[in-house]
Amino acid sequence: MFFGFLRANIVVLNGLTHNYKVENGQVYKGKIAVENTDNKPQNVKIFLQDFTYLADGSISYTAPNSNDKTNAGWIKLNTNLVTLKAKEKTEIYYEIKVPDKVSQAGSYWSVIIVEPVEDIKPNDSKDGINITSVIRYAIQVITDYDSEKAKPELKFEGVKIDKEDGRQILKIAIANNGNLYCKTIAAIEIYNRKNEQKIGNFTSQAMGLLPKTSKSFYIDISKMPPDTYNAVIIATDENENAFAINVELEIKND
Structure with missing residues (x-):
């Protein structure tokens, strides 16, 4: 069986960590700038996940609102799918609506996943299929509430x-x-x-x-x-x- 591995040419242009100092009941707006560096169109899906990591190198991505310090429920994306033409740049917008009452001072977070959509296609020349590898980006959206009353340890x-x-x-x-x-x-x-x-x-x-x-x-x-x-x-x-x-x-x- 033949396996072909290709790299998706989507690049995030404005950083993988977005930080906000937030207050109760306020709305904050952000954006993710992306570019298709390839010579062909590219579909990109955008969705939220919770995540955490440990010193052994393990990273856990889980469903939104599965982490007790998640802010995924505060975030609304303006789209879940974009199509970029060859060499095109675009911006994906999101809105953070902080609840009227946040229970505890400190940091709340989730990630916005930006993932190229690659089709699995039959391979005409050889027995088997081409499997395309996908490079996905996780953009951290960190909201610090009442940070003067919180601290790292x-x-x-x-x-x-x-x-x-x-x-x-x-x-x-x-x-x-x-x-x-x-x-x-x-x-x-x-x-x-x-x-x-x-x-x-x-x-x-x-x-x-x-x-x-x-x-x-x-x-x-x-x-x-x-x-x-x-x-x-x-x-x-x-x-x-x-x-x-x-x-x-x-x-x-x-």
């Missing part, structure tokens, strides 16, 4: 070193046990065990952390020679709230 869940492509990569699992979305950066300060002098300082890329989720933050520490060190690992959000732990760091040759 970062917790370290695990620290390990893996060797990848000849590099020593420190992987730090961090969970947000609070009720507010935050942008998080992980950093490590490395000290000589004998004289306690700082000999290294490395930082991860910033990543968003939704409430009750976790992610692995990667830091390349390949510049450090094999040895055992004292270290401080620090997680910081965009408001400079910091959470730290002391660890013994063993960097091996192999």
